[in-house]
Amino acid sequence: MLRDLSLSTSWVYNALGVSYVREGKLAKGITQFETAVKPHPGYVTAWNYLGDAYEKGKDFKAALNAFEEVLLFDQNNKAAIPRRKALMEQVKMYRDVPVKTKERSSDSMR
Template structure:
């Protein structure tokens, strides 16, 4: 009888151990499944992030492409209208200037030079405004690598409008391309007389100072502010 009860206790303990083992295995399985699911969600999140970034880049690229197409279309229409007026003989100096500027933006430099020269010959407005035409003509020559002609136009622009910092910057850049560092330095110094915090001229001036060995500044061409 005692052996019978002892056997039942052994069987009962074995069943408890078996059940507890099943529970542990089940718990381990749940944990593994949870880890696997979390890993899947994490990987899915990364994939979605990459997808969103890709879509964002594609969207930005598409926006700029569309914008460039629209700008090009607008320039083409402007050029067409202005050319019709010029060909009819009714184009004013201002319209010739606008047409030259459009050709410059479209990178048709010979055409830009042609119309800007005609605008200068026909100019009947304020001479200070004419400085913008000379500056645009200088840029056109510079894009054609005709630096001597470009410099003459920029010099004429700052002669007409001494405070024209854009023309001074262009003049300094043209001189630097021509390896005339001292003249380039003087041009950028002129910019800083009118605009001490100019973000284009200041670093260029500082770099040129170190290159030509002029640490105490250089004499600048005296001009009267108009």
């Protein structure tokens, strides 16, 4: 009974995450998806949405990690397989790009 209640709670957090992302509130959506998967790591729907949200926010490495989680629990997930492949290319492409720190970018403005 407690496990069922916990799964129901995860569904609620997932639904909240979907609503937030649709409203353009990515950070709030991501928090809800993370809360949804914490007690149920095999909740692939929430992992898929989490990957989507990270990708929309241009956090490609975190998105890739989310889709990797999906595939740990569902190796044939039709949504995650192509997304993981595309994100692997994105992460590889940005791996060697230097990132400006806040300190450097503010120095260059002086």
